[in-house]
């Protein structure tokens with residue numbers, strides 16, 4: 001069915017001049033001019049039957065009021081005013097073509113301009129029902145299809161804004177905005193729609209516990225074990241997550257144990273590599289895992305004993321070997337060279353904040369434990385033993401910030417590796433929602449080894465994840481501080497209010513060239529309002545995001561109201577106690 005069924009007399013105006021993707025429309029009267037609004041869509045007649053050109057209004061001028069109309073064109077302004085002093089003019093950027101029928105497909109939208117409009121071609125408004133049907137074509141969704149509804153269009157509140165749920169995750173997305181602009185609510189809105197799908201599969205890296213209130217059968221909560229969890233026997237089934245040290249790859253181990261500034265760093269790294277392989281071999285030998293013995297590497301997730309590693313390092317550090325002359329002794333090759341590393345390792349091993357790495361319950365040091373962990377984290381709802389919780393929200397709030405990038409990227413690595421090693425026909429797509437991404441996928445590593453490891457892993461996921469069914473959703477209030485390689489791989493942008501100029505300029509660069517002007521609205525977006533551009537929504541549009549049912553804890557506190565009360569809660573003693581125990585229970 002044709003979407004655009006306009007009568008000639010409904011035209012708002014007609015084409016006056018054309019310059020590739022930019023068109024000037026002449027509007028006859030003021031009433032019609034008033035129906036035009038910046039950033040609103042219009043449709044233009046094309047020279048080919050059954051085709052329509054779609055444009056976005058960029059600038060509106062009533063020339064009798066505005067005397068100095070000039071149409072800027074890459075450094076070469078054309079003065080139209082001098083030629084036509086009495087015209088109402090509208091500048092439109094063309095963004096694509098709607099074709100009634102291509103083969104058997106009806107209403108196909110292409111982002112290319114198949115033709116350019118002719119002079120005097122008529123221009124019509126796209127609004128109301130027509131806008132709704134048109135937007136459905138854009139999101140390439142049918143009534144039953146892959147529709148992900150964000151909310152409503154700001155300029156036409158009757159039209160529901162859909163995204164194509166396949167495309168949104170296929171080629172990564174970013175959700176950016178200043179603090180309090182509504183990123184977490186938008187994320188919650190996306191998550192709760194995904195959560196009802198019977199085989200949904202997503203991990204949410206939740207850094208401040210914001211998503212804790214989200215409920216529903218499709219959602220499960222995990223928490224990286226904090227100091228208060230150690231030794232109480234709670235594990236995966238209670239939602240307490242241990243990530244034992246043996247899951248760390250070689251580079252992560254080195255970044256944790258070896259101080260690069262130590263002059264013995266190369267020796268230490270070499271010793272770690274050698275000894276860890278030895279310990280892993282010993283473990284596999286004891287478990288009679290012969291097949292694995294032949295094939296494992298230092299990066300293979302195989303348990304090993306930290307105690308034994310520690311003893312061995314101590315032995316090497318104090319080793320005496322026979323000297324050149326019989327009966328004499330000299331220091332071994334690594335004598336005293338490992339002292340600092342050993343001290344570092346000992347510190348970490350006994351640090352209760354790192355208990356989730358080094359003080360996991362014994363059962364977590366078995367080969368089969370990784371199967372269980374992987375199923376919990378990487379399997380979709382229908383593969384979970386209780387058929388619940390394909391959306392896994394992992395709370396990292398108790399992980400110390402210096403090793404946060406290592407631990408978050410460990411989860412990233414686990415996800416990516418498992419997907420990579422799953423047979424193509426059995427691979428089930430998974431989305432990784434990275435909240436506060438600037439904290440662990442920073443622009444530059446600044447010499448920090450943990451950052452380096454994390455950047456590498458997320459860059460890899462950004463570049464190769466699509467092939468293995470791993471979709472990233474990067475969420476950040478500081479896009480200018482998020483790694484640019486990762487950002488540049490994201491093909492969907494949900495930009496909320498952004499006040500900082502640097503952040504705005506990073507987001508502008510992610511907009512297609514012809515839509516540069518769209519970036520101007522970034523600082524004036526309302527809370528909960530977003531600019532949505534990308535693969536999933538072929539048309540750039542401004543959307544008022546609908547409130548999620550279960551709202552994240554975004555902790556917006558009403559200062560004045562609270563201060564105005566005559567009494568308030570006293571939580572000081574508990575806070576001091578919790579701070580000491582490092583445990584908020």
Ligand SMILES: Nc1ncnc2c1ncn2[C@@H]1O[C@H](COP(=O)(O)OP(=O)(O)OP(=O)(O)O)[C@@H](O)[C@H]1O
Nearest residue numbers: 179180181182183184185477528545546547554556
């Ligand atoms: N779609 C929305 N509709 C109405 N109000 C909203 C919407 N989104 C957010 N808000 C309001 O804005 C507040 C902050 O939202 P949110 O927690 O999502 O911000 P944020 O961008 O995640 O901030 P931060 O970067 O600090 O985490 C919410 O508590 C809510 O009051």
Ligand SMILES: [Mg+2]
Nearest residue numbers: 183184210554
């Ligand atoms: Mg937030």
